[in-house]
Amino acid sequence: SSVSGTVAHHGEVISNALVYIKFGATELPGTNASDFDASVMANTQGVYLVENLQSGNYYFYGVGYDSTISQVVKGGIKVTIDKDEDLTVPLAVTED
Numbered sequence: 001s002s003v004s005g006t007v008a009h010h011g012e013v014i015s016n017a018l019v020y021i022k023f024g025a026t027e028l029p030g031t032n033a034s035d036f037d038a039s040v041m042a043n044t045q046g047v048y049l050v051e052n053l054q055s056g057n058y059y060f061y062g063v064g065y066d067s068t069i070s071q072v073v074k075g076g077i078k079v080t081i082d083k084d085e086d087l088t089v090p091l092a093v094t095e096d
Contacts (some may be wrong), residue, residue: 001081004049005089007062009073013046017039017064023051025059026078036061048091055081061093071095074083 007017020036022029029035040063042048050060061076075093 001053001084002051005091006045007064007093009066009093014064015044015046017042017062019048020061022059024057024077028076042095045057053081060091062093064096073083
């Protein structure tokens with residue numbers, strides 16, 4: 001299975017955001033990179049892609065920089081994969 005989506009802040013894409021993935025989780029495990037099992041970088045259009053995932057629960061956590069407000073933005077979402085499928089999961093982020 002794969003999960004893809006766009007990292008966005010109030011509808012504006014966040015280029016080159018880092019998306020961290022925690023396997024077997026339904027809640028934010030922490031905010032340090034070491035709290036996660038994998039990571040991918042979104043492209044310049046804010047699109048991320050995670051491939052070769054098994055059925056189960058995952059927590060995706062995105063961190064990026066919104067140049068329009070000059071602030072770091074972050075946020076997360078629980079993702080459940082029930083079968084072999086390709087999911088589209090938008091990842092909304094916000095300032096602290």
